[in-house]
Amino acid sequence: MANRNGWGRGRSVPTGSPQVPPDSFVEQANVADEDVYATFDEEWPACWERAADLLSWDRPYDAVLEDDDPPFYRWFTGGRLNAAYNCVDRHLEAGRKTHAAIRWEGKHGERETYTYRDLYVAVNEFAAALRDLGVEEDDVVTIYLPMIPELPIAMLACARIGAPHSVVFAGLSSDALATRMDAADSEYLVTCDGYYRRGDAFNQKGKVDNARLALEHEVETVVVDRLGDELPHVLGEREWDYHDLREEFAGATVDPVSRDAEDMLFLMYTSGTTGEPKGVVHTTGGYLAHVAWTSHAVLDVEPEDTYWCSADIGWITGHSYIVYGPLALGTTTVMYEGTPDYPDRDRLWEIVDRNAVDVFYTAPTAVRAFMKWGEEYPERHDLSSLRLLGTVGEPISPRPWNWYREHVGDGECPVVDTWWQTETGAILISTLPGVDEMKPGAAGPGLPGIDVQVIDERGEAVDPGQIGYLTVGRPWPGMARTLYGGDDQYREEYWKRFSDPDAGEWRYFSGDAAAIDEDGYVTVLGRVDDVINVSGRRLSTMEIESAITDVEGVAEAAVVGRSSGTTATEIYAYVSTEGGFGPGDDAVRETIVDNVETAIGPIATPDTVVFTPELPKTRSGKIMRRLLEDIANGDDLGDTSALRNPEIVGEIQAAIGED
Numbered sequence: 001m002a003n004r005n006g007w008g009r010g011r012s013v014p015t016g017s018p019q020v021p022p023d024s025f026v027e028q029a030n031v032a033d034e035d036v037y038a039t040f041d042e043e044w045p046a047c048w049e050r051a052a053d054l055l056s057w058d059r060p061y062d063a064v065l066e067d068d069d070p071p072f073y074r075w076f077t078g079g080r081l082n083a084a085y086n087c088v089d090r091h092l093e094a095g096r097k098t099h100a101a102i103r104w105e106g107k108h109g110e111r112e113t114y115t116y117r118d119l120y121v122a123v124n125e126f127a128a129a130l131r132d133l134g135v136e137e138d139d140v141v142t143i144y145l146p147m148i149p150e151l152p153i154a155m156l157a158c159a160r161i162g163a164p165h166s167v168v169f170a171g172l173s174s175d176a177l178a179t180r181m182d183a184a185d186s187e188y189l190v191t192c193d194g195y196y197r198r199g200d201a202f203n204q205k206g207k208v209d210n211a212r213l214a215l216e217h218e219v220e221t222v223v224v225d226r227l228g229d230e231l232p233h234v235l236g237e238r239e240w241d242y243h244d245l246r247e248e249f250a251g252a253t254v255d256p257v258s259r260d261a262e263d264m265l266f267l268m269y270t271s272g273t274t275g276e277p278k279g280v281v282h283t284t285g286g287y288l289a290h291v292a293w294t295s296h297a298v299l300d301v302e303p304e305d306t307y308w309c310s311a312d313i314g315w316i317t318g319h320s321y322i323v324y325g326p327l328a329l330g331t332t333t334v335m336y337e338g339t340p341d342y343p344d345r346d347r348l349w350e351i352v353d354r355n356a357v358d359v360f361y362t363a364p365t366a367v368r369a370f371m372k373w374g375e376e377y378p379e380r381h382d383l384s385s386l387r388l389l390g391t392v393g394e395p396i397s398p399r400p401w402n403w404y405r406e407h408v409g410d411g412e413c414p415v416v417d418t419w420w421q422t423e424t425g426a427i428l429i430s431t432l433p434g435v436d437e438m439k440p441g442a443a444g445p446g447l448p449g450i451d452v453q454v455i456d457e458r459g460e461a462v463d464p465g466q467i468g469y470l471t472v473g474r475p476w477p478g479m480a481r482t483l484y485g486g487d488d489q490y491r492e493e494y495w496k497r498f499s500d501p502d503a504g505e506w507r508y509f510s511g512d513a514a515a516i517d518e519d520g521y522v523t524v525l526g527r528v529d530d531v532i533n534v535s536g537r538r539l540s541t542m543e544i545e546s547a548i549t550d551v552e553g554v555a556e557a558a559v560v561g562r563s564s565g566t567t568a569t570e571i572y573a574y575v576s577t578e579g580g581f582g583p584g585d586d587a588v589r590e591t592i593v594d595n596v597e598t599a600i601g602p603i604a605t606p607d608t609v610v611f612t613p614e615l616p617k618t619r620s621g622k623i624m625r626r627l628l629e630d631i632a633n634g635d636d637l638g639d640t641s642a643l644r645n646p647e648i649v650g651e652i653q654a655a656i657g658e659d
């Protein structure tokens with residue numbers, strides 16, 4: 001089998017030589033019991049009580065798992081709890097009021113620390129304000145904020161009153177915001193005036209105004225004043241200033257609403273195989289238990305730690321491992337605004353040094369950038385506080401893995417390469433750093449209780465080293481329960497392909513290709529569907545294509561990823577026009593780029609637009625994407641005789657050559 005990124009066509013699966021975690025780490029690890037895999041298997045599904053035990057429940061659950069209606073599994077049924085209570089209040093009760101909950105590092109060197117007590121006050125006051133604006137239990141509140149403390153505060157305030165939040169990444173466009181608010185029928189929005197991007201004040205509120213114009217329903221909007229005088233703004237109708245609201249409700253407290261374990265905690269839109277983003281539904285009990293458990297077992301987080309995940313809260317990684325997991329455990333979570341190279345390329349190491357960070361979790365694309373910039377940047381700082389390093393979001397090959405361990409982890413820190421998805425809610429594949437040896441280039445085995453299998457088209461397990469589809473055979477607590485758009489779509493997207501309902505067999509399909517070795521270690525190779533992963537961000541090729549074909553004069557478009565394996569994936573757009581435009585027409589190119597930025601955001605901007613009189617098609621008229629991908633990657637094209645228009649290949653290659 002070959003996938004979109006060219007894996008399986010003559011490329012080998014790279015893993016480096018195994019490395020063991022140091023004794024000093026193992027001795028203090030939260031999970032160091034080698035029998036943990038066997039125990040989870042023997043006790044399954046009751047093994048998951050260990051995860052639930054990390055939480056405080058208002059009412060104990062009756063059953064760990066109810067699986068009578070697959071693939072709609074229900075976890076910790078009958079149990080009741082509140083996520084904000086678990087992430088905030090209970091730590092106050094445990095005498096940790098003055099312990100830092102959030103340490104925030106702003107773009108321009110601003111710093112703020114919220115103790116658990118401060119967080120409690122902020123969350124309560126904002127929860128009271130939201131209620132006053134009319135937010136009721138189960139109303140979806142959209143949050144469109146950059147990496148400022150008000151983002152986790154707003155999320156927790158929603159959780160407190162049982163209103164699911166839907167966080168939209170601040171860099172997405174106004175169209176993307178409007179689509180998501182419309183799909184979720186969301187009548188409440190928390191946003192800001194603007195924020196700093198690359199040193200400049202950027203107007204976020206302008207995007208919000210456009211989105212609101214596009215919506216048919218009214219939206220109550222809370223605006224955080226991030227930029228003050230730098231970007232003056234006037235509040236209009238149905239708009240409230242965040243700080244005024246906090247003042248108005250100063251000292252207010254709101255009882256946390258006791259939620260059923262299966263009640264929705266949040267919605268997170270992500271790219272799927274269709275042009276429409278999918279609203280992934282996560283629940284209160286199973287999700288929170290699973291993120292707390294993996295923060296404890298994989299990221300080895302302890303309450304006394306300072307823990308830092310450098311992701312953006314606008315994506316699932318930040319939800320699970322900046323906000324809910326670490327705060328449920330009562331640790332100090334660091335969040336930073338900005339980029340790793342501003343004001344200089346040692347920004348992250350300066351933050352690690354100053355905050356004495358114990359555990360650091362980032363993306364492979366960042367590690368590759370660090371490697372490129374050179375070891376002098378980490379060397380400028382004292383990184384000896386670090387105990388564990390992690391990566392997430394993309395495959396990491398052995399060279400950057402080793403560099404990370406050597407130059408950031410001083411050759412000592414274990415590195416966990418964690419595989420998971422928006423839909424899985426929490427980490428499913430990784431080594432347990434206190435138990436397993438690490439193999440650079442392989443994420444690791446399925447975690448205890450997680451039944452990971454790499455299978456072929458017929459559903460048979462592939463031999464070690466062979467490439468197949470990455471699937472999960474048993475349910476897990478943090479799994480998405482459905483898609484906001486409907487149960488049918490959920491069943492179709494993830495379960496249909498490899499399940500056999502008549503035989504009572506259900507298998508989740510991740511959309512990824514992978515190989516597995518003799519020890520059960522999985523190397524994830526990339527997507528097999530119409531999703532491309534650009535610097536750890538998921539984009540749908542169809543979504544980009546539809547933004548391109550909206551441009552007047554464009555006839556057809558095909559978008560593929562170009563990935564060399566060592567640098568970030570680039571977006572290639574092949575475009576055929578309706579005549580009138582010459583290949584390489586700059587005005588059309590610009591309109592295409594603008595349209596993509598308007599429809600999705602700058603993260604989806606094509607790196608290369610290739611004009612061609614026609615796209616290569618099969619005799620039945622299907623666009624040959626595989627071939628376009630090979631052309632972008634400069635790979636051997638093999639036999640093109642099955643094409644209806646084989647002559648086009650040379651023209652496309654020539655067009656790329658001219659660029």
Ligand code: WTA
Binds near residue numbers: 421526536
């Ligand atoms: C990819 C991010 C290789 C994969 C948490 C998956 C990875 C998609 C890894 C999910 C990893 C994530 N190794 N690939 N350790 N982690 N991926 O939903 O293709 O934004 O399907 O969730 O990222 O992206 P998402």
